[in-house]
Amino acid sequence: xxxxxxxxxQDPNAGxxxxxxxxxxxxxxxxxxxxxxxxxxxxxxxxxxxTIFIVMTIVKAFYIVGEFMHLKHETKSLxxxxxxxxxxxxxxxxxxxxxxxxxxxxxxx
Numbered sequence: 001x002x003x004x005x006x007x008x009x010q011d012p013n014a015g016x017x018x019x020x021x022x023x024x025x026x027x028x029x030x031x032x033x034x035x036x037x038x039x040x041x042x043x044x045x046x047x048x049x050x051t052i053f054i055v056m057t058i059v060k061a062f063y064i065v066g067e068f069m070h071l072k073h074e075t076k077s078l079x080x081x082x083x084x085x086x087x088x089x090x091x092x093x094x095x096x097x098x099x100x101x102x103x104x105x106x107x108x109x
Contacts, residue, residue, distance in 0.1 A: 025067050032060055 036056055043049045066072035071079060 021067075025063075028063065029060065032056060032063075 036053065039049065039052055039056075043052070071082065
């Protein structure tokens with residue numbers, strides 16, 4: 001005899017909190033992306049525009065990591081153990097770019 005599986009009536013509000021969080025994340029990222037597009041087409045190219053894009057990219061990256069990788073729900077020590085190396089790598093890249101440019105200018109000026 002075959003078994004018949006009955007579908008239980010599920011609560012229509014089940015998962016409402018998760019859907020609300022997903023939509024909140026969607027709207028925040030949409031607004032940040034729209035601001036980036038606005039800046040891309042209105043601010044003249046220069047150091048200000050580049051700085052704004054770098055800062056906004058870092059902000060979006062931190063938000064995405066916090067939301068989708070659930071890092072914001074972890075203990076502070078774990079968050080710092082992940083963040084400190086990232087900060088040092090970013091500092092290293094910046095220092096290498098600045099020093100590389102200084103050496104390049106010293107050679108070719």
